[in-house]
Structures are given as C-alpha cells and as structure tokens.
Amino acid sequence: MLRNFTALLAALCIASCASTPETQQAENRLPEPSLEQIADNVWIHKSYHVVEPWGPILSQGMVIETDKGVILVDTAWTDEETESLLNLIAKETGELPIQAIVTHAHSDKMGGMDALHAHEIVTIAHQFSNEDAPARSLTPARTSIEMREKDNFIATAPDSSIVYEILYPGPGHTRDNIVVYYAPAKVLFGGCLIRPGDSDNLGNTADGDVGHWAQATRNVAEAFPDAEIVIPSHGPMGGRALLDHTIALAEKAAAAQ
Numbered sequence: 001m002l003r004n005f006t007a008l009l010a011a012l013c014i015a016s017c018a019s020t021p022e023t024q025q026a027e028n029r030l031p032e033p034s035l036e037q038i039a040d041n042v043w044i045h046k047s048y049h050v051v052e053p054w055g056p057i058l059s060q061g062m063v064i065e066t067d068k069g070v071i072l073v074d075t076a077w078t079d080e081e082t083e084s085l086l087n088l089i090a091k092e093t094g095e096l097p098i099q100a101i102v103t104h105a106h107s108d109k110m111g112g113m114d115a116l117h118a119h120e121i122v123t124i125a126h127q128f129s130n131e132d133a134p135a136r137s138l139t140p141a142r143t144s145i146e147m148r149e150k151d152n153f154i155a156t157a158p159d160s161s162i163v164y165e166i167l168y169p170g171p172g173h174t175r176d177n178i179v180v181y182y183a184p185a186k187v188l189f190g191g192c193l194i195r196p197g198d199s200d201n202l203g204n205t206a207d208g209d210v211g212h213w214a215q216a217t218r219n220v221a222e223a224f225p226d227a228e229i230v231i232p233s234h235g236p237m238g239g240r241a242l243l244d245h246t247i248a249l250a251e252k253a254a255a256a257q
Contacts, residue, residue, distance in 0.1 A: 030049070030050070030056055031046075031048050032084060033045060033046065033047040033076050033081050033084045033085040033088060034046045034047075034088070035063065035085075035088050035089070035092055038187070038229065038231075038237065039185040039229065040184075040185060041064060041066070041184075042062065042064055042065075042182060042185045042187050043063040044061070044062060044063075044231060044237065045060065045061045045062070045063055045072075045085055045088075045089075046058060046059070046060050047059055047076035047077050047081045047085065048077070049078070049081075049107075049108065049111075057108070058234055059074075059076070059077060059108035059109075059233055059234060060231060060233050061073045061075070061076075061109070061233075062074070062180065062182075062187070062189045062231060063089055063097070064164060064182050065093050066157070066163050066164075067157070068098070068157045068158075068163060069095065070089060070095055070096065070097040070098060071097060071098070071099050071100070071101070071163070071164060072089070072100040072101070072116075072121070073100070073102075073103065073180050073189050074101075074102055074103055074108075074109045074233075075100070075102065075109065075110060075111055075112030075115070075116065076111065076112050077107055077112070078107075079111070079112050079113075079115040081112060082112025082115035082116065083115045085112070086115065086119065096119055096121065097116075098122065099121065099122045099123075099124065100116050100122070100123050100124065100141075101124045101164075101166065101178075102123065102124070102125045102129060102141055103177060103178050103179065103189070103191035104129055104174045104176045104177045104178070104191065104192065105128070105129040105130075105132040105133045105136055105138055105174065105176055106138075106192070106204075106207075107138060108192075108233065109192070109233075110125070110129070110133060110138045111138065114139050117139070117142070122142070123141035124141055124143045125140065125141035125143070125145070125176075126144070126145055126147060126168060126178050127144040127176075128175050128176035129178075130144045132174075147166075147168035147178070149168060149169065149170035149219070150167070150168070150169065150170070150219050150223070151167070152165055152166065152167050154166075162183060164180055164181065164182050164183075165180070165181045165182075165224075166179070166180055167179050167181065167220060169193065169216040169219035169220045169223070170212055170215065170216045171212050171216060172213040172216035172217065172250070173191070173192040173193045173203075173204070173205075173207075173208050173213070174192070174208060175207070175209065177192060177193045178191070179191060179193060179220050181223075181224045183226070185229070186226055186227055186228040186229060187229045187231065188224050188229065188230050188231065190220065190232055190233075190246075191232070191233050192204070192232070192233040192234065193217060193220070194217065194220075194230060194242055194246050195232055195234075195245060195246045195249055196232045196234060196235020196238070197235070197236065197241065197245055198235060199234075199245075201249060201253070202249055202253050203234065205253070210250065210253050210254050210257060211254050211257065214246075214247045214250035214254065217247045217250060218247060220243060221240070221243045227240065230242040230243060
C-alpha cells in the first residue's frame with residue numbers, strides 16, 4: 001500500500017511540474033506578426049493582442065509593393081510587433097515601407113506609430129484620427145488629411161499614375177474610419193468598418209456611429225465598384241458580399257437602438 005501511495009504521489013508531482021508558470025506562459029504566447037500574400041505585390045499583415053474579455057484578437061492590415069516603394073496600411077498592435085512586421089516586410093520586399101496610412105485611431109491600427117517614426121517612415125492619417133489619438137494614448141501620424149464624407153484622396157506617382165486611393169466614407173466604426181483601395185489588384189482594405197462574413201454583429205461600437213454605419217459602407221461600395229477582394233480588420237477576406245453583409249448588420253443594429 002505504501003509503495004502504491006508513493007508511486008501515486010510521484011505521478012501527481014510530475015503532472016503538476018509539467019504545468020509550470022513558464023509552460024503556461026509558453027502555451028498562452030500569441031502568434032508572431034505574419035504576412036500572407038493575396039495578390040501580385042499585395043500582402044495582408046496579421047498580429048494578435050489579448051483584449052479582455054474576448055481574449056486574443058486578430059488584427060489585419062495591408063502591404064503594397066509599388067514601383068515607387070512599399071506602402072503599409074495600419075501598424076500592428078504595439079511598437080514591438082510593428083518592428084517585427086517591418087523586418088518581415090524588408091525581408092519579403094527588400095526594403096522598408098516609404099509610407100504608412102492608418103485607418104483610424106485605435107491601438108490595432110495605430111499602436112505602432114513610434115516604431116514607424118523611428119525609421120523615418122512617412123505616416124498619414126485622417127485629421128480626426130490625429131485629433132483623437134492623444135486621448136487614446138496613441139501617437140498621431142505626422143501628416144493629416146482633411147477629408148469630408150465621400151472625399152477621395154488619390155496618391156499619384158511622379159509619372160501621374162495612381163498608386164492607391166483613400167476614401168473617407170463618413171463615420172461608422174469610428175468617426176475617422178477610412179478605407180484604402182489598390183486598383184491594380186482590385187483590392188479594397190475596409191479596416192474595422194467592414195465586418196467578416198462569419199460575424200453576426202458590428203463588433204466594437206464604443207466609438208461608433210451605428211446609425212450611419214450602413215450608409216458609410218454604401219459609400220464605399222459606390223466609390224469602388226471594381227473592387228473584387230475585400231479585407232476586413234478582424235476576419236477572413238472575401239468578395240463584395242462582405243459589403244452587403246456589413247450593411248445588413250448595421251441596419252439591424254440601427255433598428256435595435
């Protein structure tokens with residue numbers, strides 16, 4: 001009996017030792033930032049952050065390689081993750097971004113601004129994003145764009161070719177949310193305004209305008225009728241059906257207010 005008890009005690013000790021704080025920390029470690037190529041010269045970047053009470057949350061941005069340089073859309077969640085992302089981009093394309101556009105003033109989009117500025121990368125945001133950033137403990141972009149609802153900002157190369165387009169569709173997820181379109185690949189980055197196909201709600205509406213969200217999404221659909229690939233911030237990319245899906249969710253949410 002004593003032998004059996006001793007063996008059981010040893011087994012319990014081994015089991016408990018197998019779940020040390022270090023082991024638990026390793027099991028809870030978030031995935032590193034990554035790049036996924038989705039079209040010629042276009043990648044989705046992915047990073048994760050724990051947001052209570054939901055746990056690990058995926059956030060996505062976009063990378064575009066053009067003849068004039070690499071363009072980054074949105075940072076990772078933190079400066080450290082953004083530094084890792086920049087290393088990935090340099091390894092993949094051979095160079096760091098020359099310019100970064102952030103799509104609104106939340107940490108999943110602007111949490112790595114200081115990392116960008118450390119590399120002297122030109123940073124661009126809607127005027128409202130730069131106004132709201134300090135109150136949310138975020139570093140503003142160094143360039144502000146003043147845009148009214150349905151205004152387009154078209155970035156052109158020295159030879160007058162279009163590099164990318166920015167649309168301010170009006171408030172939705174936030175008052176400052178913008179979207180980015182890259183015409184050569186027919187890719188639209190919708191950010192947090194556009195909901196993934198498996199979502200049954202609008203997600204975070206704390207800083208949102210639920211009543212205008214559907215119209216903002218209609219403005220996006222109208223501005224970019226040729227878009228074929230639509231990328232949301234927090235889920236798989238899809239086609240134009242994601243725009244219709246978001247409109248339906250927003251109309252339902254507005255009706256329930």
